[in-house]
Amino acid sequence: LKFVCYSNDGVDDHMMCLIGLKNIFARQLPNMPKEYIVRLLVDRQRFGEIAFCAISADEQVKGYGTRLMNHLKEHARDVDGLTHFLTYADNNAVGYFLKQSFTKEIYLEKDVWHGYIKDYDGVLLMECRIDPKLKYTN
Ligand code: ACO
Structure with a gap:
């Protein structure tokens, strides 16, 4: 087996x-x-969903969340061939996602993602286009 x-x-x-x-x-x-x-x-997906994202309380706002996201973008693009991320951001995390180049506008066509990711209440759907060339990590 x-x-x-x-x-x-x-x-x-x-x-x-x-x-x-x-x-x-x-x-x-x-x-x-x-x-x-x-x-x-x-179907081959062009996008990935960030379902969970968290840093330990005593390590927050030290830049780790940004570094984590940069690694994730590079891996998703170079290994998985993804072009976008979507996330349902908690209201208090919207500022963090904005700083990671997520937008409140969703440019991906709805039929590309609708039905693939779970809908939640009280959260904001945000999108990030992964730059095809940018070196996100050192
Ligand atoms: N609201 C607004 N701005 C924020 C927030 C926030 N909640 N958290 C971080 N930022 C800002 C920082 O001030 C920093 O700004 P700067 O570049 O101008 O200095 C920038 O975002 C990057 O901050 P980092 O230090 O890299 O972020 P951190 O390591 O704290 O990680 C995270 C951010 C993941 C949101 C962390 O604070 C956390 O775990 N929070 C609690 C859990 C949470 O809310 N997770 C997201 C839920 S949504 C989801 O999981 C899909």
Whole structure:
């Protein structure tokens, strides 16, 4: 028995496995719309969601949050091929995200992200375009 992780990376064998997996999910989770299963399994995402972001209380406002975000941007771009981040920012963290080049305007088309990330109340959806060339870390 072995466990492997596959993504839609253009390798035919991997796509065959994803289709097999789609069939298992569709059969075993009959309440899930099939299009939704296919979308989550097969679509290649251009964006990543920052679901959680926190620094220990006694280390906050020392620049670690900025450095963490810069590493994340570089990794997401260079390793995962992402172009954008989305986040539902808590109201008290909006200032931090603004300083990390997140905007309150969402430029990504809604059908690209809607249904992929969880909606929350009392938070603000923010977007960040990852610069394709910028060196974010030293
Ligand atoms: N509101 C406004 N500005 C902020 C905030 C804030 N809450 N936190 C940091 N900043 C500013 C800093 O003053 C600094 O400004 P400067 O560049 O002009 O000096 C800049 O943002 C960067 O600050 P860092 O020191 O790099 O940020 P820090 O290491 O404190 O990390 C973080 C920021 C992650 C928000 C941290 O304060 C934290 O863990 N807060 C509590 C948890 C939280 O609210 N997390 C975000 C929830 S939303 C989510 O998880 C998707």
